[in-house]
Amino acid sequence: MKSRITCLFMILFLAASAAAQDNMQNFNYLLKDTALLNQVKKGNYPYAAIEIGAKAPYSTIQRTGYPIKIAIDPGHVASTKKEAIMEERYINSEDGFFFESELTMATALLLKPKLEARGFEVMITRPDNMTALGQTYTQWYKKSRKQALCEDLERGAITREQYEELITAKPKALFERYFRDKDFIARSHKINAFDPDITLVIHYNASEFKNSPKTYTPSVDHNYSVAFVPGGFTNNEILAQSQTEDFIRLASTDLVPRSIMLSAFIIEELNNKLNAPSLLPDTDPDLWYLKKYSVYTQKPGVFSRNLYMTRAIKSPICYAECLLQNNRNEVQALVKRDLKVGSLKVSSRTEQVADACYAGIIKYFIQTGAIR
Numbered sequence: 001m002k003s004r005i006t007c008l009f010m011i012l013f014l015a016a017s018a019a020a021q022d023n024m025q026n027f028n029y030l031l032k033d034t035a036l037l038n039q040v041k042k043g044n045y046p047y048a049a050i051e052i053g054a055k056a057p058y059s060t061i062q063r064t065g066y067p068i069k070i071a072i073d074p075g076h077v078a079s080t081k082k083e084a085i086m087e088e089r090y091i092n093s094e095d096g097f098f099f100e101s102e103l104t105m106a107t108a109l110l111l112k113p114k115l116e117a118r119g120f121e122v123m124i125t126r127p128d129n130m131t132a133l134g135q136t137y138t139q140w141y142k143k144s145r146k147q148a149l150c151e152d153l154e155r156g157a158i159t160r161e162q163y164e165e166l167i168t169a170k171p172k173a174l175f176e177r178y179f180r181d182k183d184f185i186a187r188s189h190k191i192n193a194f195d196p197d198i199t200l201v202i203h204y205n206a207s208e209f210k211n212s213p214k215t216y217t218p219s220v221d222h223n224y225s226v227a228f229v230p231g232g233f234t235n236n237e238i239l240a241q242s243q244t245e246d247f248i249r250l251a252s253t254d255l256v257p258r259s260i261m262l263s264a265f266i267i268e269e270l271n272n273k274l275n276a277p278s279l280l281p282d283t284d285p286d287l288w289y290l291k292k293y294s295v296y297t298q299k300p301g302v303f304s305r306n307l308y309m310t311r312a313i314k315s316p317i318c319y320a321e322c323l324l325q326n327n328r329n330e331v332q333a334l335v336k337r338d339l340k341v342g343s344l345k346v347s348s349r350t351e352q353v354a355d356a357c358y359a360g361i362i363k364y365f366i367q368t369g370a371i372r
Helices: 001-031 034-041 049-053 081-087 102-115 137-143 145-154 160-165 171-195 237-240 240-251 255-274 290-291 308-312 328-334 351-369
Strands: 069-074 090-093 096-099 119-123 199-203 225-230 292-296 304-305 317-324 339-341 343-346
Touching: 001 034, 001 081, 001 240, 001 255, 034 049, 034 317, 049 237, 049 240, 069 102, 069 145, 069 171, 069 240, 081 090, 081 102, 081 171, 081 343, 090 328, 096 102, 102 119, 102 160, 102 199, 102 304, 102 343, 102 351, 137 145, 137 171, 145 160, 160 171, 171 308, 199 351, 225 240, 225 255, 237 240, 237 317, 255 317, 255 351, 290 292, 290 304, 308 317, 317 351, 328 351, 339 351
Parallel strands: 069 119, 069 199, 199 317, 225 304
Antiparallel strands: 090 096, 225 317, 292 304, 339 343
């Protein structure tokens, strides 16, 4: 009897030790501050959230049934050239004008039936060419902004002073100071309510430059793909009450390593199928946010970064920047409107991006044993 108790104790001890090691492994991706990470590795926990995350029981994702569910979030909101200029997410070239929101929407619409044909259940966060709130931004501004602001005032989400400033704000100012966050929240709520097995956020990147519809977007010779996963918390973010719960959840589950695995497969396929090389830490010195806010996961093209979507989504997530829009060759490809997708007429390059994302997703589910 004594030997059985001793054996059981050893099993529990080893399980607890393994869980603690898993928690600690996550901190390599969660903490941006290297000095803080070194303290945590020595068993020192300067912040309550870190101590709770380090000592919380480690849990792994368990499949509860089929079909496998996939959420796709096509980035940005613009439905017209005017909205794209307001959102500052567009390319204006000598050969024509195109904008990121229509590229991401088309990619999502092309990817969805490919995945459904394989038996997956798929949800897209925003309707064809609209925002996650079910209207274009222009429609929302004209018809719904007053009601939305009144509701937020009544429930204490904004102050009376903020309400007075926002109710008279011009479209661009209201978008930047209020609507963009509201749209993010709507996306995350839809995704978490859907309870997917994975989430793919689709973006198309562009170099850092000052854009203007009166001038042509500067083109570059280099190209790359990059994906962001949860992590990269700064010290101030760890202390933020609104982020504490998410930090602890990410520290004590396998969401981060699962996200890294998923993203690595997708980046590999974007590299192979699009010739968009995986971004490495020293590829582009102009990408200030990599050095300031990101942690390299040691998987080519995959970085931990504490974006709202990577933090708030409760499934493994790949936040993919699929290629560089203002690369000279990409501009030539993306400006062509040779493919009809839903209500959109876009470049057939979007289908190549969808194919690459599909291949990466399939590799992930094969690797995890969910499909053969």
